[in-house]
Each structure stands twice: as C-alpha cells, then as structure tokens.
Amino acid sequence: MSASLRPHERAVTAPDRQDAALWFIGQIHTPWADRSDCPRKGDPVNGPLCRIALDPLWSEALLGVEDKDHLQILYWLHQSRRDVVQQNPNFGDRAIGTFALRSPLRPNPIASSTVRLERIAGTDLFVRGLDCVTGTPLVDIKPVFCCDESSERRHG
Amino acid sequence: MSASLRPHERAVTAPDRQDAALWFIGQIHTPWADRSDCPRKGDPVNGPLCRIALDPLWSEALLGVEDKDHLQILYWLHQSRRDVVQQNPNFGDRAIGTFALRSPLRPNPIASSTVRLERIAGTDLFVRGLDCVTGTPLVDIKPVFCCDESSERRHG
Numbered sequence: 001m002s003a004s005l006r007p008h009e010r011a012v013t014a015p016d017r018q019d020a021a022l023w024f025i026g027q028i029h030t031p032w033a034d035r036s037d038c039p040r041k042g043d044p045v046n047g048p049l050c051r052i053a054l055d056p057l058w059s060e061a062l063l064g065v066e067d068k069d070h071l072q073i074l075y076w077l078h079q080s081r082r083d084v085v086q087q088n089p090n091f092g093d094r095a096i097g098t099f100a101l102r103s104p105l106r107p108n109p110i111a112s113s114t115v116r117l118e119r120i121a122g123t124d125l126f127v128r129g130l131d132c133v134t135g136t137p138l139v140d141i142k143p144v145f146c147c148d149e150s151s152e153r154r155h156g
Numbered sequence: 157m158s159a160s161l162r163p164h165e166r167a168v169t170a171p172d173r174q175d176a177a178l179w180f181i182g183q184i185h186t187p188w189a190d191r192s193d194c195p196r197k198g199d200p201v202n203g204p205l206c207r208i209a210l211d212p213l214w215s216e217a218l219l220g221v222e223d224k225d226h227l228q229i230l231y232w233l234h235q236s237r238r239d240v241v242q243q244n245p246n247f248g249d250r251a252i253g254t255f256a257l258r259s260p261l262r263p264n265p266i267a268s269s270t271v272r273l274e275r276i277a278g279t280d281l282f283v284r285g286l287d288c289v290t291g292t293p294l295v296d297i298k299p300v301f302c303c304d305e306s307s308e309r310r311h312g
Binding site (some may be wrong): 018019020021022023025045055057058060061062063064065067068071074076078079081083085086095096097098099100101102106107108110112137138139140141142143145 | 166167168170171173176178179180181184213214216217219220222223224227228230232234238241252253254255256257258260262263266268269276282293294295297298299304
C-alpha cells in the first residue's frame with residue numbers, strides 16, 4: 001500500500017484487531033459516483049440535495065427529527081485507507097498530521113458534517129451539506145442545537 | 157433488557173452483525189467515574205481539564221495539532237445500550253426519537269464534542285469540553301476550523 005503514498009506521507013502498520021463493531025444504519029445517496037468528484041466540504045446552503053436512506057429498522061428513532069433545521073450526520077468513509085498518519089493533500093514540500101486534517105484518511109474513517117434538513121419522506125431524509133460518494137454507509141444522525149458549539153467556534 | 161426502559165420508551169431487536177470495525181486509538185481521562193456524575197454537555201470554557209491519552213502508535217498523526225485552538229473529539233460510549241429508538245430522558249409523558257436527541261443511547265454510540273485544546277505533552281492532549289466517564293475509548297481527533305459550521309449554526 002505504501003506505493004500509493006505521496007511525497008513526505010507516512011503510514012503505520014495498522015492494528016490487527018477490532019475494538020467495537022459499527023452497524024450501518026442506512027445509506028447516503030449523492031450526485032458523486034467517484035471520490036474525485038466530491039467537493040472538499042459540503043455546503044448546507046447551496047449544495048445539492050442528497051438523500052439519506054435510513055434502514056426501516058430504525059424508523060421509530062426519527063420521531064421529532066422533522067422539527068430540526070440542522071442535523072449532524074456521521075458516516076463511514078468506506079473507501080479510505082486507515083494507516084496514514086502524515087498526509088500531503090496538496091503535494092507540498094511537507095506533510096501534516098492526520099489529526100490536524102479533516103481528510104477522509106484516518107484510523108477510524110468517520111466523517112461528521114452538519115447538514116440542513118429540507119424534508120423527510122418515510123425513512124428518507126433530504127438534506128444539503130454532504131460531501132461523500134453515493135453509497136456511503138450511514139452511522140448516526142444527531143440534532144444540532146442553535147447554541148451548541150457555535151459560540152465556541154467563533155473563538156477558533 | 158426492556159425491563160430497564162422508562163415509560164413510553166421503545167427498543168428494537170438489534171442487528172446480529174458487524175458492518176465495520178473501530179480501532180480504539182486511545183483513552184479519555186476525566187473526573188467522572190460514573191455515568192451519573194457526568195455533565196449533560198461538556199463546557200469548553202469552564203469545564204475541568206481532561207486528558208486524552210493517545211495510543212503512541214498514532215503519535216505522528218499529531219503533527220500540526222498543537223496549532224489548533226479547538227478540536228472535534230469522537231469517542232465510543234461503551235456503557236450505552238444500542239437498541240433504544242425512543243427515549244424519555246426526563247420521565248415525561250411521551251418519548252422522543254433517538255435521532256432527535258444527543259443522548260448516549262444510540263445504534264452506534266459515538267459522541268462528538270468540540271473541545272478547547274490547552275496543551276499537548278507527548279501523546280497526551282489536555283482539553284476542556286468533554287462530558288464522558290473516565291476510561292472512555294477514543295475514536296478520532298479532528299481540527300475545527302473557525303468558520304466550519306458556525307455560520308450555519310446561527311440559522312439553526
């Protein structure tokens with residue numbers, strides 16, 4: 001795998017174990033068939049409408065979600081390698097640590113995006129603000145509260 | 157397990173499968189030994205200093221993290237049941253869907269908090285803003301950028 005590293009990138013020998021199991025709870029449908037087509041970051045205002053298809057097993061857990069304007073979506077970046085610790089996203093003259101980047105390559109490739117909820121139809125949620133390839137597995141849906149973290153963010 | 161449900165709460169039969177494996181990449185040390193001691197939400201300004209002990213395997217991935225004021229931390233709520241779809245956190249007269257709550261009980265019990273980074277010593281990160289019991293497994297560390305989601309949050 002190291003053959004595909006860019007200059008200055010570094011990988012480790014990944015752990016041969018599993019500490020916890022995720023259940024995929026649905027699938028995300030976006031306009032992007034290939035990773036190279038995806039935007040770098042989702043746009044909850046002007047981004048295209050994407051469909052989150054929740055597994056009907058969890059349908060009862062949607063009660064009250066229809067009242068939310070924004071949601072935090074966690075999803076599993078199933079195409080990402082997990083062993084890269086230093087990355088060079090722009091082919092520059094040095095690498096950056098994985099934990100200083102929001103790159104999809106990480107030990108546990110879970111992405112977190114805040115999306116705008118447009119509507120819900122059955123177990124389908126229509127949202128704007130995602131950035132992943134179509135077919136990406138869904139991990140969690142959480143409400144975002146108005147004052148949740150935004151006051152903190154302004155200091156960031 | 158249903159014996160421990162509160163009035164109006166509902167659970168489903170959990171899937172008997174695992175779709176992806178997490179690697180715990182460290183452990184979080186907080187002042188709270190029991191879930192009942194934990195605050196409902198972390199406070200990145202006035203909350204107590206907590207220590208994130210990263211597994212040294214991933215130490216190189218910290219390069220550049222020291223420049224960040226705020227981080228998004230993902231962690232695995234290992235004490236949470238995963239089958240509850242409607243919850244009644246305040247023993248009220250009705251339940252709320254899991255996806256409309258930030259409760260620790262969820263199909264994939266991954267918490268996401270924005271913390272303020274105070275300092276890094278080796279592979280220990282000292283932060284404010286966590287809310288979990290001591291010993292909670294670490295899943296991911298991501299940078300939070302100033303304008304990341306806060307403009308959206310203000311509409312929320």
